[in-house]
Amino acid sequence: MxxxxxxxxxxxxxxxxxxxxxxxxxxxxxxxxxxxxxxxxxxxxxxxxxxxxxxxxxxxxxxxxxxxxxxxxxxxxxxxxxxxxxxxxxxxxxxxxxxxxxxxxxxxxxxxxxxxxxxxxxxxxxxxxxxxxxxxxxxxxxFGTGVSLPKEKPAIPQKNEQVSAITTNPDGSWKWESQLENSQNNFSEFYFIDGNSDDIQSDSKKNGLFSIIKPLSFVLKKTVADLQVEVKLDLSEFNGDVSILHHYQSMEHYDFLEISPGKITLGRVENGKRNEMDSKNLQVDGWITLKAIGSGRHFKGYLDEKLVVHGHAPAFDSGSVGLWVNGTGTLGLISIETIILKHN
Structure with missing residues (x-):
C-alpha cells in the first residue's frame, strides 16, 4: 500500500x-x-x-x-x-x-x-x-475539507422569555439540550407519535439521564430537507435500540439511523416497508455521538465523527426530525442538534 x-x-x-x-x-x-x-x-x-x-x-x-x-x-x-x-x-x-x-x-x-x-x-x-x-x-x-478545518459559526438562539430546552437558529436549525433544573420542559415542545412525555422520567440528580418505562417516539414539527442530525447519548443501561428519524412524514415514510446492541443500521421506511441501505456490526460503550446526514440522494451515518455506514436513495420530501426510543431502561441523552444544509 x-x-x-x-x-x-x-x-x-x-x-x-x-x-x-x-x-x-x-x-x-x-x-x-x-x-x-x-x-x-x-x-x-x-x-x-x-x-x-x-x-x-x-x-x-x-x-x-x-x-x-x-x-x-x-x-x-x-x-x-x-x-x-x-x-x-x-x-x-x-x-x-x-x-x-x-x-x-x-x-x-x-x-x-x-x-x-x-x-x-x-x-x-x-x-x-x-x-x-x-x-x-x-x-x-x-470549507477546508481535508486540510485545517475552520470552526463552524456558533448557533445564535432566538430570544425567548420562557425557559425552553430548544434553541433555534435564524435559518431554522435547532438544538435540544437536557435541562436538570427545568426537567418538566425537557420534552414539552416535541410531538409524540407513540407514548407521551410522562413516559420519560428525568433523573433528579444527574442531567441527561432518563428512565424509559415503555417504547416511544417523538419529532419536532419543523420540516427540513437537506440536514445533519447529531445526538449525544449513552445506551449502557438501556435495553433496546434508538433511531434518529429524519424526513419523517408518517410512520409509513421516514429515513433513519438506528443503533442497536452490536449493530448500526442506515435505512428508510417507504410505504411501510423497511429498507436497509447499509449496516455494520460494532460495539459501543458509554457516551457516544451519533450523527445522521441526508443530502440529496446521499445518506451517511457517523459514530463519534467516524463514518460507519453510507447509502444512496432518491431524495425524500422535507420532513420532521426526532427519535424513536424502542426499549426500556435508563437512557443517557444530552442533546439533539439539527443543522439545515443549504448553499450560502
Whole structure:
C-alpha cells in the first residue's frame, strides 16, 4: 500500500488532475484532426486519449468516494460534497459513453456521423468537468475539507422569555439540550407519535439521564430537507435500540439511523416497508455521538465523527426530525442538534 505524506490524507488529490487534463485534451486533438482532415492518421492516438481520460476519471471517482468516507467534513459542506459526487458520476458516465462510441466508430467506419456525436458529448463532458472541479475547489478552499478545518459559526438562539430546552437558529436549525433544573420542559415542545412525555422520567440528580418505562417516539414539527442530525447519548443501561428519524412524514415514510446492541443500521421506511441501505456490526460503550446526514440522494451515518455506514436513495420530501426510543431502561441523552444544509 502506498505510504502518503501526513499532509496528504488520501490519493484523490494526486489523481484528480489527470482527467482534468485528458478530457479536454482528447476533445481538442479530435476537433483539430477533424478540421484538418487527418482522422485516418490519428484515429488510434485519439482513441487512446479517450481511453486514458475514462481510466483516469474512473480512478478519480473511486478515490473520491474513498476520500469522502475518510476526511472530516463540515456540516454545510455536505451539500456541496453530495453535488460534487453526483457531478463526478455524470462526468465518468459520459467519458465511458464517449470511449465506447469512438471504439464503435473505429470498428465500423460506415457510421460517419459518430465522430461528430463523440465531439458533441466530449464538449458536454468538459462542461460537467468544470462544474465538478468547481465543487471540489469549494470543498477544499471554502470549507477546508481535508486540510485545517475552520470552526463552524456558533448557533445564535432566538430570544425567548420562557425557559425552553430548544434553541433555534435564524435559518431554522435547532438544538435540544437536557435541562436538570427545568426537567418538566425537557420534552414539552416535541410531538409524540407513540407514548407521551410522562413516559420519560428525568433523573433528579444527574442531567441527561432518563428512565424509559415503555417504547416511544417523538419529532419536532419543523420540516427540513437537506440536514445533519447529531445526538449525544449513552445506551449502557438501556435495553433496546434508538433511531434518529429524519424526513419523517408518517410512520409509513421516514429515513433513519438506528443503533442497536452490536449493530448500526442506515435505512428508510417507504410505504411501510423497511429498507436497509447499509449496516455494520460494532460495539459501543458509554457516551457516544451519533450523527445522521441526508443530502440529496446521499445518506451517511457517523459514530463519534467516524463514518460507519453510507447509502444512496432518491431524495425524500422535507420532513420532521426526532427519535424513536424502542426499549426500556435508563437512557443517557444530552442533546439533539439539527443543522439545515443549504448553499450560502
Amino acid at each position: 502506498m505510504n502518503l505524506p501526513d499532509y496528504i490524507p488520501n490519493i484523490h488529490p494526486l489523481i484528480i488532475h489527470f482527467p482534468i487534463v485528458l478530457i479536454p485534451l482528447g476533445f481538442v486533438v479530435h476537433l483539430i484532426c477533424v478540421f484538418l482532415k487527418r482522422m485516418d492518421e490519428f484515429r488510434f492516438p485519439i482513441g487512446l486519449l479517450y481511453l486514458a481520460a475514462t481510466a483516469s476519471s474512473s480512478a478519480a471517482f473511486l478515490s473520491g468516494r474513498q476520500a469522502a468516507d475518510t476526511v472530516s467534513v463540515l456540516a454545510q459542506a455536505n451539500l456541496v460534497l453530495s453535488e460534487h459526487a453526483d457531478l463526478a458520476l455524470w462526468t465518468l458516465s459520459i467519458s465511458v459513453t464517449v470511449t465506447l462510441l469512438y471504439g464503435l466508430w473505429l470498428r465500423s467506419k460506415d457510421l460517419s456521423f459518430l465522430p461528430w456525436v463523440v465531439l458533441a458529448l466530449s464538449l458536454v463532458n468538459i462542461g460537467f468537468l468544470v462544474v465538478t472541479a468547481d465543487h471540489g475547489g469549494q470543498l477544499v478552499y471554502r
